[in-house]
Amino acid sequence: ETAVFQTPNYHVTQVGNEVSFNCKQTLGHDTMYWYKQDSKKLLKIMFSYNNKQLIVNETVPRRFSPQSSDKAHLNLRIKSVEPEDSAVYLCASSPQDTQYFGPGTRLLVL
Amino acid sequence: GQQVQQSPASLVLQEGENAELQCNFSTSLNSMQWFYQRPGGSLVSLFYNPSGTKHSGRLTSTTVIKERRSSLHISSSQTTDSGTYLCALESSNNRIFFGDGTQLVVKP
8 A cells, every 4th residue: 555645646737727736645754756757757856855845956947846834745836837747747755765656646738 | 978777678578587677877876776667557666775685576686886787687577577667876965866767578
């Protein structure tokens, strides 16, 4: 049973809309991550949060922003989606070593 | 340049054959992790292996820091092993780099 929860599972939207993806982990981990996985299954890290502090911020477009209310939650907001944002977005958490992934949110931008 | 090079990109096996997947890295290593992803499924951690050899059932992971490589060995492959295998490196400055993955197909 997964302990990293993501909603929604799927989201279809149009160019220019705003979307928000939720992630919650019940493992008590200090660090959470957001990854983007493209159609070729390539994984790129987008953000990393440790105790609500952004510690790694890869060069992602400014329309992407992470939002955290506490160390168990890390949401991802995309202000104005573009077609190239279509992908699977994976959330993960980690105590210090092994990363545990959520099931992912599949985004399709029309 | 790419920090982690994973090979092969794809592999087709007959059930019962063994497989050896490789990741070579060019940056300093803090940790190496191997993941499995079933088609359409989420990522499952197989090994956290910063150095040395670890075993889990039919799987063996070996990381040799001096040689800047990590391998995943699958023995007696089964059709249920089909999927994508990914390695991920955490560098000494806490950055994470994923390999491009190996697409494994095991035929009955």
